[in-house]
Amino acid sequence: MSRGRVPLRHSLVTRLLVTSVLIAIAATAATAWLAASTATRAIRQEQGRSLTEDKGVYDMLVGYAATHADWSGAPALIRARSAKLGRRITLMTADRVVIADSGPGPSLVAARPSATVDPLNLDLALTGGTERIDERAVGPFRLPAGERAELRKIAEDQLSCVRRIGSDGRINELPNGRPALTVNGPDKVTAACATKMPALTRAEAKPLGKLGALVTRCAGPPPGYELGVWPDFSTYVQKVDPADLKDPEVAPALSPRELFDLGNKRATARIRGCVEKSRRAVLQPYVAPPALLFVTDPDTGSDQTRFTLSRQNTIRIVTTTGGVLLATILITVLVGRRLIRPLRALTDAADRQTPARVSTQDEIGRLARALNDSAERRDRAEAQRRAMVSDVAHELRTPLTNIRSWLEAAQDDLAPTDGQLLELLHEEAVLLQHIIDDLSDLSAADAGTLRIHPEPTYVRDVLVQAVDSQRAPAHAAGVGLAMEVDGDPVVSADPVRLRQMVGNLVSNGIRYTPRGGSVTVGAQGSTITVRDTGVGIAAENLPKVFDRFWRADESRSRATGGSGLGLAIVRKLADAHGGTVEVDSTPGSGTTFTIRLP
Known part of the structure; x- marks a missing residue:
């Protein structure tokens, strides 16, 4: 993980x-x-x-x-x-x-x-309109009551005519009091009911004449023309002729634009501005x-x-x-x-x-993988525990059964209680004690209570002691023992535990080496090797050699195959020293174990 x-x-x-x-x-x-x-x-x-x-x-x-x-x-x-x-x-x-x-x-x-x-x-x-002068400001342009009544009568007659024809309309009064008829119908209805409505009344003539004179002076029309103003403040043009001025209704139909097109081409906007300016001058005293x-x-x-x-x-x-x-x-x-x-x-x-499904790469995904790994380790540990219990029971059963058998035979006088019986019982007790010691070491290593006492240790001395302790079994098995030490290396290690590791590897090599073979113990610096010429280990079994109670040959007995705990103890002791132990083997050629200390 x-x-x-x-x-x-x-x-x-x-x-x-x-x-x-x-x-x-x-x-x-x-x-x-x-x-x-x-x-x-x-x-x-x-x-x-x-x-x-x-x-x-x-x-x-x-x-x-x-x-x-x-x-x-x-x-x-x-x-x-x-x-x-x-x-x-x-x-x-x-x-x-x-x-x-x-x-x-x-x-x-x-x-x-x-x-x-x-x-x-x-x-x-604020007004939202376009006119600068309020239409309610009429001043002198407002009609007197009499003229308003006359014009109102004309407008009402026109409305009556329109209604008789079948149409309708309404009369609106302008701010100056002049009525205006609005017909809701075609123009021919308006023409049919048209009644003579004076363009200017007597009261309007004087102020509008004054206003026209002001506009004329402001706009400056061509010579021979002057501007007049209607009650709605629109303008007209007339020649300067006293006869025409007596009746403004007969003024020539010449628009301001046509006038200035004939004259100096001035824009009609000037006339509108003059009308507005002149109206302000006339209305100023009245507002x-x-x-x-x-x-x-x-x-x-x-x-x-x-x-x-x-x-x-x-x-x-x-x-x-x-x-x-x-x-x-x-x-x-x-x-x-x-x-x-x-x-x-x-x-x-x-x-x-x-197993939990891992679908993300975040912390939850890591947690799922950790739980899966933990479950796998738990299952593996449980399987190892069950196998270990079974193996321990099997390993302890054999010596205990032998001891019980010989004791029961002696009780029944089937076997003499002589020195030979005591020797047999002693051997079985030693084997039982050896298994218990190995299990105790492994239990301490698993619990983290396995203590080592490192000190400067001469590797050659440790190897000599380990080899000497295995010479008798090697001689009995017909296997030769040899040492190859380069110089006199010194390592920081617990000498007792180091001798135990080397002794277990040498004992294992002797056990799996046929008669006539050899086991060689070597050292170079902080690296120790134990090489045999035995049967070797298949490649698929190499990862299992350090497992507890594992044997390459399942048919081997306790007497010929050991307790199955020696190599497991070697690995635990190597780990406790901060080192490693490795195995390399070729079936039929032999096996080499390498201990590397820090």
């Missing part, structure tokens, strides 16, 4: 972090959008309301200024409108002298006016002077938009916030279920004692 760190891209921490960041970003973005959207909508609503209020106040005061020569009657209008809107309304001159104020409040000397009230120069942003309008908050004196959280906005915020919260919970639950699904699979696999 790999013990390296999980790559960052596969880490469960990274996935959790990315998920948390995404959820936080989504929640933050939704909240920011909600706040911005709600604030924007509320501000737009407030701006619309404020603009409507300002426009209403502006229109009211422009209407008053267009029909009055001063502001003397404005305070009453301002107070009434202020009470209705809940706003402070103030009128000031261009020099910031208060004309009218709806109530006390902060000084507005340095404040920005909401608009300038001037019926002769309208604020097109109130320009005034600065302030529509402000009574407490702060500010005209800025006020943000208020309405019930509708509150419901919208609560609804959207609830939706964001619900979506966040749902995403978190889904992601959490996805993350804990492998953990549940691991739990189920552990409960059923089956």
